[in-house]
Amino acid sequence: MARYDIALIGFGGVNRALAELIAARGDGLEAELGFALRVVAITDLRAGSLVRTDGDGIALAPLLAVAPDGLDFSGMPGGSPEPRNEWVIREVPADIVAEATFTNPTDGEPALSHVRWAIEAGKHVCTTNKGPVALHGPALKELARQAGVSFEFEGTVMSGTPVLRTARRMFGGLAVNGFEGIMNGTSNYVLGRLESGLSFADAVAEAQTLGYAEADPTADVEGYDVQLKVMILANEVLGAELTRADVPCTGISALTAEDVRRAASEGLRWKLVGSAERHADGTVVARVAPVALPAEHPLAGVSGPTNALAFHTDLLGTVTVGGPGAGRTETAYALLSDVIGIHHRAVSGTGILQEARRG
Amino acid sequence: MARYDIALIGFGGVNRALAELIAARGDGLEAELGFALRVVAITDLRAGSLVRTDGDGIALAPLLAVAPDGLDFSGMPGGSPEPRNEWVIREVPADIVAEATFTNPTDGEPALSHVRWAIEAGKHVCTTNKGPVALHGPALKELARQAGVSFEFEGTVMSGTPVLRTARRMFGGLAVNGFEGIMNGTSNYVLGRLESGLSFADAVAEAQTLGYAEADPTADVEGYDVQLKVMILANEVLGAELTRADVPCTGISALTAEDVRRAASEGLRWKLVGSAERHADGTVVARVAPVALPAEHPLAGVSGPTNALAFHTDLLGTVTVGGPGAGRTETAYALLSDVIGIHHRAVSGTGILQEARRG
Structure with missing residues (x-):
């Protein structure tokens, strides 16, 4: 043994x-x-x-x-x-x-x-x-x-949730050309509560009460936490060598409850998405930003503190892994x-x- | 080499x-x-x-x-x-x-x-x-x-989509106690079209035209295809030895467009779900049946011909893998x-x- x-x-x-x-x-x-x-x-x-x-x-x-x-x-x-x-x-x-x-x-x-x-x-x-x-x-x-x-x-x-190991072990023989993910449960929870009608400040306060958000929620709601995860994934999965300066980052604090509700009424859901894509010339372009996703997008249904990552591959199209993002x-x-x-x-x-x- | x-x-x-x-x-x-x-x-x-x-x-x-x-x-x-x-x-x-x-x-x-x-x-x-x-x-x-x-x-x-291999290789040290999945793209596509207002017959005909459904759609819409997959998963992932008789199977043909639209207006989505659960006494209970899922369920957002499987585990809660179901x-x-x-x-x-x- x-x-x-x-x-x-x-x-x-x-x-x-x-x-x-x-x-x-x-x-x-x-x-x-x-x-x-x-x-x-x-x-x-x-x-x-x-x-x-x-x-x-x-x-x-x-x-x-x-x-x-x-x-x-x-x-x-x-x-x-x-x-x-x-x-x-x-x-x-x-x-x-x-x-x-x-x-x-x-x-x-x-x-x-x-x-x-x-x-x-x-x-x-x-x-x-x-x-x-x-x-x-x-x-x-x-x-x-x-x-x-x-x-x-x-x-x-x-x-x-096995995402790095999935990328490393489950995709032999195919090419992963990009990914997009919801990788911060706090901001995702807050966005869901904005859809329910809460103000941004109230939603953050509720997330803090429930233990989803820290006393200083900046890293979560401004996207800095996701930015680090995008760097890790892009470097590991796409073979990039990105620095923080390579990953433009916009958080969700500029979104209003009204923005989110109006989108919902049109069948769209605002999500804080971290993504990267390998272009034909080999360069990898990455970013963190709120995106209004159509209902049929594989990340649109990811609710509350759950996280999910969608890998874009050549042979399988999109493969998504969802699960806990923290704890x-x-x-x-x-x-x-x-x-x-x-x-x-x-x-x-x-x-x-x-x-x-x-x- | x-x-x-x-x-x-x-x-x-x-x-x-x-x-x-x-x-x-x-x-x-x-x-x-x-x-x-x-x-x-x-x-x-x-x-x-x-x-x-x-x-x-x-x-x-x-x-x-x-x-x-x-x-x-x-x-x-x-x-x-x-x-x-x-x-x-x-x-x-x-x-x-x-x-x-x-x-x-x-x-x-x-x-x-x-x-x-x-x-x-x-x-x-x-x-x-x-x-x-x-x-x-x-x-x-x-x-x-x-x-x-x-x-x-x-x-x-x-x-x-790596689901059997995920169960086998990604969950060492934890216990998988059950699963539920959308594992038939044809029936899932048809359900989505019922939500859009089509009749069952028209939705099936459209799926046939698009190549999602075969000339005889029975195995897909009556759940028999999913039944086999539930047996495979339950036997492989939960250590069961289920036969077809152990997996009661209800398809989607008895659902009407009206059922589906009414549920949608209440925030529910009908899905054909194959599931199995290990009970405390070690027995494994499995079934295939349409289920009206609340929007926050990890399978509720799985649309069109996409498939997804949610594993219920002790240490990670629910981990979901989604991707192509056919092709x-x-x-x-x-x-x-x-x-x-x-x-x-x-x-x-x-x-x-x-x-x-x-x-």
Whole structure:
């Protein structure tokens, strides 16, 4: 039985939910997936760091019994009041680093350094953090390739809904020429409430009450969150190397309830769409903008906090994948699916495609 | 470079489209996928059989230049006026048998025998034929397992849209507890036209004119086509062993335009839904029936000939995959994706999951 030792960097909602999954399902996962998971290190800005590489690693149940705000590793064996991220990532023997700190859309730090340190230390990395992937994805992939480790980031787009992995594994032999998606549940929820007659301010306030929107909703409603996801997808799926300047971004704050209702009366639905298209000359053109979609468009029926991504392909036309766009368990599942992907690569040598039987 | 020799059983729309893909894209596929494809045998009820196992195998371009109705293998080198299916499948050296004859919903023949012969002869099989998979899927899978060959059938549900493979490969570590889908484009198109005010008879006639419906639309509008797909999915995804008697089936012919329009005025959309659910006691309950879906249901917005399948999971909630439900190239792509799946299994030994690094 293979076993992977994991270091959790950041112990907020997502990595905590991953720890819950491992604690609750570890044995079932072993039986189903053929590998065991052992958490050997946890770091967190507030709680400090905790390292335990012997026996069963860190006992998760006692940690999960403590409310997140009250967690303090400093008094525990192997604990420290300092996160000591660099030391943990570089020096603690682990196979996989699961990076789930906050997204920094400006320079990707500190997650960018976390990912780099892990790769430099010869460790596989999975992250749900859009910053390093959107801003430095191609460079980090190349670094990982040279180091012979995996760099996985399914959770950066639509949480655990398998969109990056669908693009990578389900479309062999055909060409994906573009995509368009609804990739922000907050703005989609707000647009739906505008259709129901609420004002923009009331709709945002309601989304905040329901936990769909953060205290500062700017990144969601102005499209900046989707902009990062478009960069990640365009670079990964279309082989582009887009920067933020390459993806013009318009949010939904300029739309009025009246705009949205008038469109609805004409059978159109305003959606915040992130899209990219590969042109005949190879250039990739991307943008984020509100679009009034006709009812028969595959994204027009995507309601509430649900997300969906439509891939435009040559042989299959449009293939759409819809599912949750956020949520701590849903995003933690993305990390688990990354670990499964790392396992498959390890098992099959170079991963998906290589020469076979007849050499 | 690996190379797979393929025998095409049935040379109607689907396998002809597969031959077109191989002829047009063979070199590109080699470069992308790491294996070559060579067609060494073709059989067809009308054209006879053609076998060529030396050199580059069968030269596809000249065959594809002949209109389907005029194709006759009997005068060609290696040709015969008889299909000789059993001899070709059993005796001609090939790695993969691509079965694409007509679906027989009663006993699955002759495709059932084609699949059995191939497995008995130690050949991998891929098929787009719902009959043998719906009626004898679990038994055939076990037969293939014992013989150490692959049995793939992505094209039996939603043509090349990757739904079976999504269920198999994208949901590791979580539980799929049920599904519901729109899996017949003809009936979905007809329902959309009823919403627009057409009568049932006129809507069916229009679908026939557009090529969405066959001369005898019974299997589509009475739900029998969806019934087979529900059996395939329930058996594959939920581990059931359903027979046709286990899947009560009601079509859309009893719906009137008035029913559909009245529902639409209330924000509901009638859809022909195939579904199955695993209950707490392990039993799987399935059915095919028209359902009036609320607008926010993930299938409510699926329009025209598009199909979609919603998987209900424990960790991700509902994940929906939408795409083409039919089409010769789209279905031929399913066969190509099956060949890619066979290659992956061959490369990685037992396929997806096996013990790894630390043994």
